[in-house]
Amino acid sequence: MLEQAADYETLRAGFRWAIPERYNIAAAVCDDWAARAPERAAIVHVQTDDSVRTWSYLELARASSRFANALAARGIGRGDRVALLLPQAPETAIAHLAIYRLGAIAVPLAALFGVEALTYRLTDSGARAIVTNAAGLEKLAGLRGRLPDLRLVVSIDGAGAGAEGFETLLGRASDRFETVATTPDDPALMIYTSGTTGQPKGVLHGHRVLLGHMPGIEMSQDFLGQAGDILWTPADWAWAGGLLNALFPALLLGVPVIAHAVHKFDPEHAFRLIARQGVRNAFIPPTALKMLRQVDRPAARFDLKLRSIGSAGEALGREAYDWVRSELGLVVNEFYGQTECNAVLGSCAALGVSRAGAIGKPIPGHEVAVIDEAGAVLPPETLGQIAVRRPDPVMFLEYWNRPEATAEKFVGDWMTTGDQGMTDADGYVRFVGRDDDVITSASYRIGPGEIEDCLLTHPAVALSAAVGKPDPLRTEIVKAYIVLNKGYTPGPALEEEIRDYVRTRLSAHEYPREIAFIDDLPMTTTGKVVRRELRERARDETDRGG
16 A cells, blocks of 8 residues: 655655545455465464464465355355354464355454453343364353354364354355455454453454555565565464454555464573564564563574564563564564554655654554544643544444443544653654543653653563552652563662662652562553553552551
8 A cells, every 4th residue: 555655754745544435354355466476475483393384365265255155155244243262273363264254243252351351241232153272162161042143163283062064154155255345444454452451342443444544564574575585473362452453454555474372481482483484574562572681692593584573562662672683683663552543653764754662653544643632632742642634544433232331432523542651852753641641740741651661671570550648748759660681680789779879860759669479460451551451450568557
């Protein structure tokens, strides 16, 4: 969608949306390539034993048509919700494409979800069918009686426990299916928010959401789609980062995607995978990038062919940005968005749009600003809320069955994000924190990102999160929860050392007055730190007099 330009201003000024009257994600990412280059590699499946099976576009087209026929034969049709509880795998892509062919709505669910999380989402969405694996069947075993709308269960690991076998269904069905003629605004995909605050909401997107993502993803991968490009992400395909920042944009551009299911991110394993598969482009969320810092001399030890890294989901911070540049010789292209409206701010080293500590500039085609409570655009260096103006093709249609919540998301034509930020004189936007994350201490408003970034530069700190702890004198104090690097032992002396370290590098009002050493940070399935849990922990400590 983007044509390379000499600079950002030229690219932005010359951009125009081209949204067709008819658009279907399956036809766009699969069928067009299957007709033009049927044997072209689409998905490279790296299995648990490291064996590799490459799927062509033609194979994806035929398999997804078979599955669409199988679903249709069991009564699944336009507008029906079909859940997917699957890891990164070819079957996941096949199921998505089949759902879009039917005009149904895909509801991806993270494999790490527990029973209650699954029950809530399946009930709230009214899912009529679910595609899962053996691990998913175990979780569903005791739930069927609580899910009256769920009529069909399909397992990619074969029939059993009330499920039909995926391969058996495909084997019985025709590989010819006439994809439903959908408009860009017809519902296609519903992703539940991660629930960092309140109950998760179903974010409903139309088929146009993929087109809306393309400028931001192309920019953040230094113009993805060049000869030899191969993309990989450790992000679960059950969330917007995995699906819409990686899988579907790559397929649309004819770029092979690595599919590799892992239960837990392992930085050594990640570098081995990148090297062995010749990965050239990667979408790596900030937490995973910070974990990669634990690997010693990666460029010397691994034959890396990376040419671009995009990162989004949380603030990356200067420390991780500088580490990638010094160790891997690359500039991380940080970008920003939400499940509701993704990839609207971003960076592009190829255009010279990059600044450590900033999340980028408005992506061509998107109008983004920092506004006040009344919707007025604020001047540079003024803290406010990041907002996106409608209409915008990447913007969600609505919250599922939540018209009031949908209306509350907007101030006039500005879609509010709940994220605090500010612009600088050059138009870069700096993320400060979620509304709930900003710490109020002795009249100062403190974003946790700067503190966490400073903590990461201390040699003892592997991961960190800063929250506000209620305090009768200062309203709140800064409390840091820290995961230590190997070889360091928690104790009062290390606490004081870290406190002094931050105090001398930031300011007297920003250093953590309290520090707790923990084994792991609570995270969502998308790799974001759940500061709500840490805030509740800190509040409970205050209530107990601690």
